[in-house]
Amino acid sequence: MFGLIGHSTSFEDAKRKASMLGFDHIADGDLDVWCTAPPQLVENVEVKSATGISIEGSYIDSCFVPEMLSRFKTARRKVLNAMELAQKKGINITALGGFTSIIFENFNLLQHKQIRNTSLEWERFTTGNTHTAWVICKQLEINAPRIGIDLKKATVAVIGATGDIGSAVCRWLINKTGISELLMVARQQEPLALLQKELDGGTVTSLNEALPKADIVVWVASMPKTIEIDTDNLKKPCLMIDGGYPKNLDEKFQGENIHVLKGGIVEFFNDIGWNMMELAEMQNPQREMFACFAEAMILEFEKCHTNFSWGRNNISLEKMEFIGAASLKHGFSAIGLDKQPNVLTV
Amino acid sequence: MHNELKITDMQTLESNKKTTEESSNPISLNLPDFTTDTYKDAYSRINAIVIEGEQEAHDNYISIATLIPNELEELTKLARMEMKHKKGFTACGRNLGVVADMEFAKKFFSKLHGNFQVALERGNLTTCLLIQAILIEAFAISAYNVYIRVADPFAKKITEGVVKDEYLHLNYGQEWLKENLSTCKEELMVANKVNLPLIKKMLDEVADDASVLAMDREELMEEFMIAYQDTLMEIGLDNREIARMAMAAIV
Numbered sequence: 001m002f003g004l005i006g007h008s009t010s011f012e013d014a015k016r017k018a019s020m021l022g023f024d025h026i027a028d029g030d031l032d033v034w035c036t037a038p039p040q041l042v043e044n045v046e047v048k049s050a051t052g053i054s055i056e057g058s059y060i061d062s063c064f065v066p067e068m069l070s071r072f073k074t075a076r077r078k079v080l081n082a083m084e085l086a087q088k089k090g091i092n093i094t095a096l097g098g099f100t101s102i103i104f105e106n107f108n109l110l111q112h113k114q115i116r117n118t119s120l121e122w123e124r125f126t127t128g129n130t131h132t133a134w135v136i137c138k139q140l141e142i143n144a145p146r147i148g149i150d151l152k153k154a155t156v157a158v159i160g161a162t163g164d165i166g167s168a169v170c171r172w173l174i175n176k177t178g179i180s181e182l183l184m185v186a187r188q189q190e191p192l193a194l195l196q197k198e199l200d201g202g203t204v205t206s207l208n209e210a211l212p213k214a215d216i217v218v219w220v221a222s223m224p225k226t227i228e229i230d231t232d233n234l235k236k237p238c239l240m241i242d243g244g245y246p247k248n249l250d251e252k253f254q255g256e257n258i259h260v261l262k263g264g265i266v267e268f269f270n271d272i273g274w275n276m277m278e279l280a281e282m283q284n285p286q287r288e289m290f291a292c293f294a295e296a297m298i299l300e301f302e303k304c305h306t307n308f309s310w311g312r313n314n315i316s317l318e319k320m321e322f323i324g325a326a327s328l329k330h331g332f333s334a335i336g337l338d339k340q341p342n343v344l345t346v
Numbered sequence: 347m348h349n350e351l352k353i354t355d356m357q358t359l360e361s362n363k364k365t366t367e368e369s370s371n372p373i374s375l376n377l378p379d380f381t382t383d384t385y386k387d388a389y390s391r392i393n394a395i396v397i398e399g400e401q402e403a404h405d406n407y408i409s410i411a412t413l414i415p416n417e418l419e420e421l422t423k424l425a426r427m428e429m430k431h432k433k434g435f436t437a438c439g440r441n442l443g444v445v446a447d448m449e450f451a452k453k454f455f456s457k458l459h460g461n462f463q464v465a466l467e468r469g470n471l472t473t474c475l476l477i478q479a480i481l482i483e484a485f486a487i488s489a490y491n492v493y494i495r496v497a498d499p500f501a502k503k504i505t506e507g508v509v510k511d512e513y514l515h516l517n518y519g520q521e522w523l524k525e526n527l528s529t530c531k532e533e534l535m536v537a538n539k540v541n542l543p544l545i546k547k548m549l550d551e552v553a554d555d556a557s558v559l560a561m562d563r564e565e566l567m568e569e570f571m572i573a574y575q576d577t578l579m580e581i582g583l584d585n586r587e588i589a590r591m592a593m594a595a596i597v
Binding site for chain 2: 021022023024025026028032035036037038040042073074077081116117
């Protein structure tokens with residue numbers, strides 16, 4: 001069994017979905033009611049790999065909504081309770097989707113192993129970050145040449161370079177792609193210096209300096225709504241890969257020859273008979289999903305029951321290659337630019 | 347504005363100062379001061395509720411045995427366990443030098459107690475089990491689970507032992523209702539509609555005292571809903587049925 005822990009993109013959205021699913025007691029409730037709502041196992045599904053193997057899985061909605069981010073204790077409980085439910089259901093490997101892995105990491109939930117009468121077994125959970133990082137790298141390698149960017153001459157900026165996904169992307173770009181220059185941007189300077197030392201390459205810079213120089217920008221830090229970007233200063237063509245959560249880059253970067261690609265999204269080769277990705281607002285909800293979710297499926301297909309992606313900066317090139325090969329083998333592919341009807345190319 | 351754009355402007359989770367400060371303090375470090383008058387005053391009511399709750403649980407299981415005589419042995423065992431819990435919690439109060447306000451506690455349970463007695467007289471076993479084995483037990487477990495995190499070391503140990511037992515009780519009512527679901531579903535729904543709102547009111551009534559003990563109302567309610575939902579799920583109700591039943595808690 002694989003599991004996926006997700007949440008709605010907003011409170012309003014959550015209420016609408018709850019009503020659709022018949023959870024009237026919370027659909028009609030205010031945010032306080034949602035703060036006291038238990039996690040819900042919303043759907044069970046069977047998935048058949050391209051190799052013919054069948055696996056079963058469940059989607060658990062944590063009943064977390066982004067409006068709860070400022071309520072630290074609430075957010076923590078939502079994630080831990082959803083994890084407890086996954087473990088109680090006997091799920092072998094569960095991916096923490098959306099904000100849940102961010103909350104787990106940033107609120108240091110590792111110290112909360114005991115949830116009621118359940119002792120959480122970390123080996124049953126994965127952040128899915130290894131697969132997400134691999135998918136973002138593949139999206140970059142495949143789509144840049146298609147809009148006329150030669151990787152060998154390209155300058156790539158990674159925004160949020162010191163994060164778990166960001167550092168893995170930098171590691172891959174330096175070692176596997178032969179790009180011309182890597183610009184690394186992050187809030188904290190100390191980890192940036194360490195990363196530069198580890199990679200023995202890359203240039204540490206600021207967002208302002210990086211954007212006009214970059215042919216490709218990988219965003220793995222979330223964008224504040226207040227940021228305004230002068231698209232005139234960007235290179236043309238320019239590929240923007242939106243690898244953060246929530247995905248809101250396309251609101252910021254609109255203009256000629258600026259291509260925004262939703263990062264870390266994969267497509268399965270076959271329709272999956274589920275409703276859960278409709279809830280996640282995927283363009284093709286029967287096939288598309290977050291790469292982190294797909295990681296739980298891949299690990300289940302491979303009978304690799306371990307917390308494959310866990311902690312920060314543990315993503316090695318070997319792990320990315322392993323998950324990437326398994327991803328292709330079982331029928332996943334990274335979504336590309338042609339999947340994006342809202343891309344603006346003139 | 348865009349010229350001044352800096353990566354430090356990004357208000358992500360990590361840069362949320364309040365959040366980071368809070369998260370660096372594990373909850374166990376935020377224990378209340380058990381020696382203050384305010385704490386003891388609140389404790390006198392909460393402790394009484396717990397003691398009275400265990401006493402009523404004892405009496406209720408003995409009463410339920412009159413409706414299912416072939417379960418007498420099992421139910422007597424459960425009842426005895428509740429008395430053991432009562433003694434444990436009485437010791438918790440004594441340890442802090444608190445006299446439990448039993449009058450308050452009796453009044454606190456009176457409505458639920460009354461509903462149980464009526465159901466018992468009428469021989470409505472399903473209603474009796476819903477009140478005792480589901481609602482009261484889920485209420486107790488949720489309160490104990492929250493309390494364990496903020497209790498004084500002596501009470502923490504006692505409560506941890508009690509919680510282990512309480513999960514057994516919940517299972518007991520669960521099993522009977524599961525086996526008899528086809529015949530008892532209707533009564534279960536009706537009884538729930540009447541009694542779940544009482545639990546909600548009881549929670550609201552103790553919220554202020556509980557918060558003095560560092561027990562958060564929101565957390566108590568969530569723990570209750572988790573235990574309640576788990577039991578209904580085990581009994582064999584589906585998501586929609588549970589949602590319909592839980593609805594009674596928010597009206």
